[in-house]
Amino acid sequence: MNRRLKRIKSEIEILGDKSISHRALMIASISKGITKISNFLFSHDSISTLNCLKNLGVKIEVNKENVLVYGNGLYSFKFYDGVLDARNSGTTMRLLSGILSGYKFKSIIDGDISLRKRPMDRIIKPLSLMGANIFAKNSERFAPIYIEGNDLKSICYKMEVDSAQVKSSILFAGLYADSVTKIFENIKTRDHTERMLKYFGSNISFEDGVICIEKGELIASDIFIPGDISSASFFMVLAAGIDGSEVLIKNVGINETRTGIIDVLKCMGVNVELLNVRENCYEKMCDIKVYGTSRLRPISISGDIIPRLIDEIPIICVLCSLVNGESSIEDVEELRYKESDRITSIVKEFRKLNIDICETKNGIRIHGGRKIKGAKVNSYNDHRIAMSLTILAYLSGEDIVIENKDCVDISFPMFYEKLNEIFK
Numbered sequence: 001m002n003r004r005l006k007r008i009k010s011e012i013e014i015l016g017d018k019s020i021s022h023r024a025l026m027i028a029s030i031s032k033g034i035t036k037i038s039n040f041l042f043s044h045d046s047i048s049t050l051n052c053l054k055n056l057g058v059k060i061e062v063n064k065e066n067v068l069v070y071g072n073g074l075y076s077f078k079f080y081d082g083v084l085d086a087r088n089s090g091t092t093m094r095l096l097s098g099i100l101s102g103y104k105f106k107s108i109i110d111g112d113i114s115l116r117k118r119p120m121d122r123i124i125k126p127l128s129l130m131g132a133n134i135f136a137k138n139s140e141r142f143a144p145i146y147i148e149g150n151d152l153k154s155i156c157y158k159m160e161v162d163s164a165q166v167k168s169s170i171l172f173a174g175l176y177a178d179s180v181t182k183i184f185e186n187i188k189t190r191d192h193t194e195r196m197l198k199y200f201g202s203n204i205s206f207e208d209g210v211i212c213i214e215k216g217e218l219i220a221s222d223i224f225i226p227g228d229i230s231s232a233s234f235f236m237v238l239a240a241g242i243d244g245s246e247v248l249i250k251n252v253g254i255n256e257t258r259t260g261i262i263d264v265l266k267c268m269g270v271n272v273e274l275l276n277v278r279e280n281c282y283e284k285m286c287d288i289k290v291y292g293t294s295r296l297r298p299i300s301i302s303g304d305i306i307p308r309l310i311d312e313i314p315i316i317c318v319l320c321s322l323v324n325g326e327s328s329i330e331d332v333e334e335l336r337y338k339e340s341d342r343i344t345s346i347v348k349e350f351r352k353l354n355i356d357i358c359e360t361k362n363g364i365r366i367h368g369g370r371k372i373k374g375a376k377v378n379s380y381n382d383h384r385i386a387m388s389l390t391i392l393a394y395l396s397g398e399d400i401v402i403e404n405k406d407c408v409d410i411s412f413p414m415f416y417e418k419l420n421e422i423f424k
């Protein structure tokens with residue numbers, strides 16, 4: 001890399017984890033008692049979950065320091081005579097469908113244009129096998145989703161896609177089923193649901209790719225949400241790409257199903273230190289220190305590591321495009337079903353910036369090191385694309401104008417403020 005950027009020395013704290021925030025609200029809502037959630041992420045997506053739960057009759061109190069959820073047990077939701085709006089949030093739609101499959105009233109869940117394009121047959125199939133009446137309005141695959149729950153039967157289910165959202169949806173339905181529900185994973189995906197259900201006293205076991213869950217009341221338990229490693233990854237890459245920089249990111253969740261980004265950075269030659277490692281509510285967290293270098297290496301990733309960094313692919317592509325040599329990212333077909341088709345979004349927009357990048361059948365190849373040229377690019381209203389392009393603008397020092405950049409609020413409302421804080 002051949003750029004002269006002002007090195008950064010900074011310490012920052014990022015916001016709470018999005019995946020864990022959704023789960024904390026949902027699990028607390030069906031537990032018995034009052035749960036205090038600290039460091040909850042107030043982003044568009046997690047607020048969608050909060051609003052859906054309120055519509056279903058759950059009392060939730062939002063305070064300055066925490067969120068209080070007044071849970072009333074597994075069967076406490078009330079019929080909502082309207083459409084539950086998941087907006088942009090796949091996690092809200094898929095996980096909530098699992099819970100609603102255990103309720104014998106009718107529910108409709110819908111979302112925005114992006115969510116209406118994302119496949120829902122992946123949850124409809126297992127939830128139907130469990131006995132729920134659930135179908136999607138558009139081509140039996142896309143939202144809105146109609147659900148009328150039932151007395152559910154337990155199932156043994158071999159995962160067809162490596163998806164934590166699908167797994168969690170089945171686990172939630174498993175809380176309402178007549179016997180032990182068993183899930184077999186091909187590749188381990190994030191296990192926040194399993195850990196949190198255990199923390200709330202569920203009969204759950206998870207080991208060697210097999211997860212078993214049984215019906216049983218959950219007990220309210222106060223919970224602290226660690227910082228989101230997916231949000232941290234933008235600052236990790238920013239620091240990594242500027243020689244001589246040192247950035248300390250405080251209180252980040254480092255659940256092993258999420259730390260692929262750390263492995264990738266290390267493989268590319270970045271010094272990353274995990275300091276003050278501790279565990280809270282069955283989730284590991286630490287402070288992450290990243291040291292920038294000018295001696296980065298290209299990378300090839302595929303297979304088992306992919307679910308551990310699925311949301312970090314756009315920002316990994318940013319670093320790859322600045323490093324001399326060919327990087328390849330394979331087995332990422334799932335990126336086509338995210339908030340945008342991320343393979344296409346990345347390739348199309350990076351090309352506008354003179355980056356040598358192409359689509360492969362299930363991946364992306366980048367020949368990094370070519371001079372980046374400023375241009376107008378689009379985020380496709382995809383928060384992770386907007387944040388990745390922003391970091392690319394900083395690291396290339398080029399004038400990159402990003403359209404629809406406010407969508408960062410979906411997962412990281414303070415993103416631009418935090419960035420300004422670093423460069424102050």
Ligand code: S3P
Pocket residue numbers: 018019020091162163164165166168189190310311334
């Ligand atoms: C999530 C799981 C992942 C991830 C998404 C959040 C979750 O999707 O991409 O941003 O909270 O369970 P998959 O369901 O494809 O694993």
